[in-house]
Amino acid sequence: MSTAMDVVQLSRLQFGLTAMYHFLFVPLTLGLSILLGIMESVYVMTGKEVWRQATKFWGVLFGINFAMGVATGITMEFQFGMNWAYYSHYVGDIFGAPLAIEGLMAFFLEATFVGLFFFGWDRLSKETHLGVTWLVAIGSNLSALWILIANGWMLNPVGAHFNPDTMRMEVTDFGAIIFNIVAQEKFVHTVSAGYVTGAMFVASVSAIYLLLGKHIEIARRSMTVALSFGLASALSVVVLGDASGYTATENQRMKIASVEAMWETEPPPAAFTVFGLPNQATHRTDDALRIPWVLGLITTHSLDEKVPGITELVQRNEDHILSGLLAYSALEKLRADRNDANARAQLDQYMSDIGFALLLKQFRPDIENATDAEITKAAWGTVPDVALLFWAFRIMVGLGFFFILLFGFAFYLISIGCLLRVRWLLWVLAFALPLPWIAAESGWIVAEVGRQPWVVEGVLPTFLAVSGISTSNVLVTLFGFIGFYTALLLVDIFLMIKAIRLGPGHNVPQPRARELPAASGAE
Amino acid sequence: MSRHPLLPEVTIALAVKLIVILAAALFVFSPKQRPRIDAASMQERLIGAPTANPQPRSILQ
CATH class of the missing domain: 1.20.1630 (Formate dehydrogenase/DMSO reductase fold)
Incomplete structure (x- = not known):
């Protein structure tokens, strides 16, 4: 790999x-x-x-x-x-x-x-x-x-x-x-x-x-x-x-949360980090200098709307991965039988999340057997x-x-x-x-x-x-x-x-x- | 309009650039050298080899 x-x-x-x-x-x-x-x-x-x-x-x-x-x-x-x-x-x-x-x-x-x-x-x-x-x-x-x-x-x-x-x-x-x-x-x-x-x-x-x-x-x-x-x-x-x-x-939303190095969801309106040292390994922003309210006002134009943080979005993406696995399963069934109406209906229902399930492909080919740890890892990979x-x-x-x-x-x-x-x-x-x-x-x-x-x-x-081209070709x-x-x-x-x-x-x-x-x- | 003194240099630079791009298109990125992807290979890419007994998780887990 x-x-x-x-x-x-x-x-x-x-x-x-x-x-x-x-x-x-x-x-x-x-x-x-x-x-x-x-x-x-x-x-x-x-x-x-x-x-x-x-x-x-x-x-x-x-x-x-x-x-x-x-x-x-x-x-x-x-x-x-x-x-x-x-x-x-x-x-x-x-x-x-x-x-x-x-x-x-x-x-x-x-x-x-x-x-x-x-x-x-x-x-x-x-x-x-x-x-x-x-x-x-x-x-x-x-x-x-x-x-x-x-x-x-x-x-x-x-x-x-x-x-x-x-x-x-x-x-x-x-x-x-x-x-x-x-x-x-x-x-x-x-x-x-x-x-x-x-x-x-x-x-x-x-x-x-x-x-x-x-x-x-x-x-x-x-x-x-x-x-x-x-x-x-x-x-x-x-x-x-x-x-x-x-x-x-x-x-x-993930892009905004990442741009702001906002790891956790805050009570609205969220503060804006002017300076800080984001640490992807510890999920923290060290030495942060923050201005209250500004981020919430900029991104939501309101005082009471939440700006979801990275951790919350990752948890949502875990749900998207599980939902996407149902679409993936439907796709496998359709490969076996193109006329499987139930599989088509299931695919239509969960198709919007299939991309999330495909994230598991970087860890294993049989993604329907992915472990919880792999799902969590794939969800954190969306950051x-x-x-x-x-x-x-x-x-x-x-x-x-x-x-x-x-x-x-x-x-x-x-x-x-x-x-x-x-x-x-x-x-x-x-x-x-x-x-x-x-x-x-x-x-x-x-x-x-x-x-x-x-x-x-x-x-x-x-x-x-x-x-699937060679590394030397790209180099x-x-x-x-x-x-x-x-x-x-x-x-x-x-x-x-x-x-x-x-x-x-x-x-x-x-x-x-x-x-x-x-x-x-x-x- | 009289000729601008830089016209020859711009023309040469433009011509050389277009030749390089054309050469790249013909010899490096020609259709013959591109991978051919069809529905079957895309399916193989996304789904991979069929598994014996797929057990999808429930989103209600």
Whole structure:
């Protein structure tokens, strides 16, 4: 079993790393595409050439990021077929549909109009080109929507049922999959995080220009757009993240309890642990610093509703395992006799828990003979890595509040025309550049590590979704991907730095010094 | 629009990337190399070999 578990861990690592590398490119595309639309809208409305230059300059950086990032997600689809073949068979009918729609509709829309964006400046009217730019932004965001519909289904598998004849999940209600509340909330939270990333990128690069005294006109205007958009986005991320946490209390209670390292259920409203050292072995959080009421208010929006702790949820999962064993037994009977009506009825009754029974497969093949100790062990196995989730969540939330303060303060200063004189804040903005990526990757760790041990929440355990391939096979592709993506990232950073050094307006006439307005205040 | 000075470098990087991904798709992740899963193998994966006398527990235990 250890080799099989190695393949599981390596496949998870490979998928996680490729997803995280891919998501280095995605948020910047999401955020910059909207900022391009805003800047070009101002150009079309005011007719001022400087806004056209700004749009073209940030468009070049968008283009580099798009070119380096495009198709980096496709390697994950390779892995679905190779490393996750059982997963692909079991839920491919559902999971594949949004991915296919993303490729056919959103990505082609985005890719087509990216070409028109770059080559249409002198061929299209101002208004038509503006339409193209917004279609690029809409395409990028629609791509994210379909991907997150697929991802949201893994967290909250609605609109599907298991067919024992085909041994796979099949769609019963595509509308329920599309309008899955978890997917919709993940979408708005994720794209808002992308907007923060785009805003921080523009603000940081503009701050560098302002500190160096270069490209002042474009940098000052870009800074104004980035700070206002960044403030609105940072507020959205926090508000929508809160809504996401509220939904998670219904669908992913174990994740919430683990994120809060809340081992025991407390009388409502539960306290929030600001700091602590979660210990998975002793089921305790040492040296905890706690604020009364806050967790209960955040997760239930009430004063009298309980937030179940990990131990209580584990006990509930033991019941789910016992119930799931009845579904498993029905499945065995159906294998012997496809026409056994009683077995079908029993399967329908307990099917929602069969995933829990399958957790026992990691201990023994004949799970109907599992011991109480094995059932308890399997139930405790539904607890994800508490310490990792606890800290990843706090990094994400801490940075989220930092972005609100930073954008808010800087926006206030630029609104009253003082930002350029507060050089320390420009330095802070410049050095804050990588922080949105750290926040976004931490968010993905919370979302995906928090889903473990499930590949599809409550339906299919991760270890059963992995293909029976060799460890060496996974290792080769794992190191191949690490090398490939690292090289790609370095090239992306190299080209970005080069483009930023070249600066805006290298291929358009620069305004003469006497035409420049005073470098203060926002326009 | 005049050509951007970085256009050749971006084009080369994009082309190399697409070649690597295409090569991976053809030589490492091609359908021939993927495990073939059907209803029978999925059943084997989830249920395993049949047991002589399955004795499911009661949830009322």
